[in-house]
Amino acid sequence: MEEYHRHCEEVGFNAEEAHNIVKDCVDGVLGGEDYNHNNINQWTASIVEQSLTHLVKLGKAYKYIVTCAVVQKSAYGFHTASSCFWDTTADGTCTVRWENRTMNCVVNVFAIAIVL
Amino acid sequence: MMMSDIAKNPVAHSRKKRGSVSSLSSHEFQRREIHGRTKDSMSTVSYMDEPSQRDDVSRLTVQMENTYQLGPPKHFPVVTVNHILKDVLTNYLQEEEYEPELCRQMTKTITEVIKAQVKDLVIPRYKFIVIVHIGQLNTQSILIASRCLWDPKSDAFSSYVFRNASLFALANVYAVYLE
Numbered sequence: 320m321e322e323y324h325r326h327c328e329e330v331g332f333n334a335e336e337a338h339n340i341v342k343d344c345v346d347g348v349l350g351g352e353d354y355n356h357n358n359i360n361q362w363t364a365s366i367v368e369q370s371l372t373h374l375v376k377l378g379k380a381y382k383y384i385v386t387c388a389v390v391q392k393s394a395y396g397f398h399t400a401s402s403c404f405w406d407t408t409a410d411g412t413c414t415v416r417w418e419n420r421t422m423n424c425v426v427n428v429f430a431i432a433i434v435l
Numbered sequence: 436m437m438m439s440d441i442a443k444n445p446v447a448h449s450r451k452k453r454g455s456v457s458s459l460s461s462h463e464f465q466r467r468e469i470h471g472r473t474k475d476s477m478s479t480v481s482y483m484d485e486p487s488q489r490d491d492v493s494r495l496t497v498q499m500e501n502t503y504q505l506g507p508p509k510h511f512p513v514v515t516v517n518h519i520l521k522d523v524l525t526n527y528l529q530e531e532e533y534e535p536e537l538c539r540q541m542t543k544t545i546t547e548v549i550k551a552q553v554k555d556l557v558i559p560r561y562k563f564i565v566i567v568h569i570g571q572l573n574t575q576s577i578l579i580a581s582r583c584l585w586d587p588k589s590d591a592f593s594s595y596v597f598r599n600a601s602l603f604a605l606a607n608v609y610a611v612y613l614e
């Protein structure tokens with residue numbers, strides 16, 4: 320039986336790297352824009368798709384779940400919480416909070432290891 | 436490989452039951468480092484169900500035996516979980532009004548409750564992620580989107596939105612098969 324050699328020796332999810340990737344994606348899509356109800360669908364779709372593509376390019380054996388919530392800036396409250404049942408040694412998560420003058424954006428990345 | 440066998444089988448891949456609940460509320464949303472703490476915007480709760488058995492060296496070299504299974508013997512029951520989400524959200528939030536402190540606690544409690552109920556379904560080799568969003572219902576606009584990169588034959592998700600007079604709640608459960 321042949322063994323599969325991972326091309327990267329790092330074990331565990333690198334949250335810092337994911338954080339940077341996602342932050343760049345969000346900056347690219349929403350940077351300098353104001354909240355616009357017509358474009359919001361398109362923006363969330365691009366943020367999520369671009370983040371996913373960049374994460375996949377890291378070449379690690381992970382399944383990814385990326386969620387993005389964009390809220391118009393207002394006096395109204397918003398709460399979000401998550402709870403995960405998984406293998407803490409191999410799986411990981413990362414959250415990126417971003418805001419500008421007219422909106423807030425919260426992106427969550429969950430990475431679940433595939434055992435080869 | 437069932438969870439209860441880990442302690443007995445030294446070669447087995449050690450998986451810990453660990454819950455981690457973190458929540459974010461935005462009355463005063465401030466941009467800051469992910470590790471920073473400001474006065475009242477972020478709280479994290481995390482706990483372990485079993486004592487930690489960290490052993491990085493052995494984890495790197497551990498090999499799992501072949502199961503010769505091509506897919507999950509028991510699939511994730513989306514409809515059942517939809518009902519669970521509906522019941523939990525309705526029971527907890529039917530009578531509630533939006534209040535920042537209450538909802539902050541409520542999001543954390545609800546995620547834990549949903550996770551416990553989904554775990555009770557005992558679906559082997561599945562990992563779960565439960566996400567709950569609660570917000571004040573008013574004229575502001577919000578869009579929540581998610582994309583997943585996984586194997587659609589074995590992995591699935593379930594979602595439910597609850598609304599009452601003053602708040603809305605969205606609960607998502609993602610189930611990922613351990614390949």
